Amino acid sequence: MNPDLPLIWAGAIALAVMLYVVLDGFDLGVGILFPFAKSKEERDIMMNTIAPVWDGNETWLILGGGGLLAAFPLAYSVLMPAFYLPVLLMLAGLILRGVAFEFRFRARRRGRRFWTQMFAFGSILATLAQGLILGGFIQGVTVREDRFAGGGLDWLTPYTLLVAVGVLAGYALLGAAWLMLKTEDNLHGDARRWAAISGVATAGLLAAVSVATLFAHPRLALRWGFDVAEGFSLDFSVLAPLLPIPLLGLAGLALVAWGVRKGSHTWPFVGALTVFLSGYLGLAAGFFPYIVPYALNFRQAAAPENALMFMGAGAVFVLPAILAYTAWVYWVFRGKINEETGYHH
Numbered sequence: 001m002n003p004d005l006p007l008i009w010a011g012a013i014a015l016a017v018m019l020y021v022v023l024d025g026f027d028l029g030v031g032i033l034f035p036f037a038k039s040k041e042e043r044d045i046m047m048n049t050i051a052p053v054w055d056g057n058e059t060w061l062i063l064g065g066g067g068l069l070a071a072f073p074l075a076y077s078v079l080m081p082a083f084y085l086p087v088l089l090m091l092a093g094l095i096l097r098g099v100a101f102e103f104r105f106r107a108r109r110r111g112r113r114f115w116t117q118m119f120a121f122g123s124i125l126a127t128l129a130q131g132l133i134l135g136g137f138i139q140g141v142t143v144r145e146d147r148f149a150g151g152g153l154d155w156l157t158p159y160t161l162l163v164a165v166g167v168l169a170g171y172a173l174l175g176a177a178w179l180m181l182k183t184e185d186n187l188h189g190d191a192r193r194w195a196a197i198s199g200v201a202t203a204g205l206l207a208a209v210s211v212a213t214l215f216a217h218p219r220l221a222l223r224w225g226f227d228v229a230e231g232f233s234l235d236f237s238v239l240a241p242l243l244p245i246p247l248l249g250l251a252g253l254a255l256v257a258w259g260v261r262k263g264s265h266t267w268p269f270v271g272a273l274t275v276f277l278s279g280y281l282g283l284a285a286g287f288f289p290y291i292v293p294y295a296l297n298f299r300q301a302a303a304p305e306n307a308l309m310f311m312g313a314g315a316v317f318v319l320p321a322i323l324a325y326t327a328w329v330y331w332v333f334r335g336k337i338n339e340e341t342g343y344h345h
Contacts, residue, residue: 005309006302009071010291012315013064018280020060022174022273023326027054029175031097031123032168033194034116042187043116045337047101049182052333054101056326058094063322070311074146075291075301081148082141083155086132093126127171131164132156138163138283139216143295159212166205170276172198173256177269180259184336192260195268199256202275206249213286219294220286242285249278 027050037043069076080087097119104115136155143149176198179191214221214228221228225238252274259267289297302308 005305005312006071006299008312009067009302009308010289010298012319013067013071014284016060016064016067018277019326020057020064021280022276023057023060024054025171025276026050026174026178026269026272027057028097028123028127029171029173030178031119031175032127032172033175033179033191034120034123036190036194038186038190040112042190045183045187046179047104047119049179049337051101053329055098056329059322059326061094063319071303071308072291072298072301073303075296075298078141078143078146078148078292078296078301079137082150083133083136085152086129086136086155090126090129090133093122093124093129095122097122097126124168127168128164131167132160134167135160135163137293138213138220138286140293141295143292146296159216162205162212163209166202166209169198169201169205170272170279173202174269174272174276177256177259177272181265181269182337188263188265192263195256196260199253199260199268203253206253206275206279210246210282217294223286242282245278245281245285248281249275252276252278 030046030050034043034046037046068079100115100119100122104112104119107115132155135157139157139159141148141150142154173195176191176195180188180195183191214224214226214232218228223238224242225235227233227235252271255271255274256268257271258264259271287293289299291298291301303311
């Protein structure tokens with residue numbers, strides 16, 4: 001039996017994007033929290049917690065974007081014109097924070113202050129741009145004859161702005177939980193406070209986005225059992241199989257709340273990851289099999305079978321190598337970090 005190559009490639013790209021969101025999400029979150037640090041020393045420690053891993057985290061974005069272009073060129077040709085501006089803003093933010101990351105350690109006092117601000121600004125800009133792309137994706141893309149037929153600012157609506165702020169709060173929660181995992185003493189206490197605040201904001205915005213999403217597109221609401229046209233009636237037989245997904249998100253939020261209350265070093269991060277996993281599974285349940293909502297499914301957008309097979313031969317070696325390298329780096333730089341000694345296990 002021949003393997004289902006379009007499905008395998010769709011799964012690989014979905015995995016790459018998920019890994020990017022949770023891995024780069026926490027280091028973007030650290031940048032978002034940068035302005036709230038009490039001192040230069042705290043900011044140095046915050047930056048050192050992500051210094052060994054932040055550039056490797058962004059590999060998954062390249063893999064996701066490159067995989068989309070190679071395996072689903074039709075989807076890429078539709079989605080890029082739909083999101084040109086937010087994609088450019090995201091890349092500008094990522095480039096800016098990358099430059100600021102390197103320059104901040106070498107700058108003198110005034111320059112250090114400037115690059116500190118640019119690191120925070122780049123992190124916030126990249127995060128908001130990702131939220132706008134996600135919101136625009138959820139509300140759907142106008143496609144006619146396999147081409148983007150909408151306007152250049154279709155992605156800018158009250159709904160997408162709500163999603164962008166929700167992503168900002170979620171990344172801040174990931175960043176705060178990461179700092180609870182990696183730091184000690186006063187900074188751990190600050191991170192605990194940031195996790196509490198961002199956790200409440202994430203819970204509220206997640207609820208608001210979930211409700212607003214039911215109105216974003218009728219087909220998406222029907223997938224979850226809600227018929228907006230019929231006075232918001234609910235078909236529980238459709239909703240019931242999907243209930244574990246939001247329940248997983250609630251469990252993640254509860255784990256964050258419990259871990260923050262107890263001052264745990266590990267459980268808030270596990271809870272934050274669980275919240276993001278729940279959100280990602282919710283999106284998959286709402287979209288599948290569409291790769292361009294709600295116009296093209298992954299089979300319609302896939303490259304020819306021989307091209308997928310040729311690229312798959314390379315991916316069989318590349319993906320495990322990247323996964324192994326990522327795991328090795330996180331293992332080497334495990335444990336806590338402090339200002340004097342760096343990482344210690």
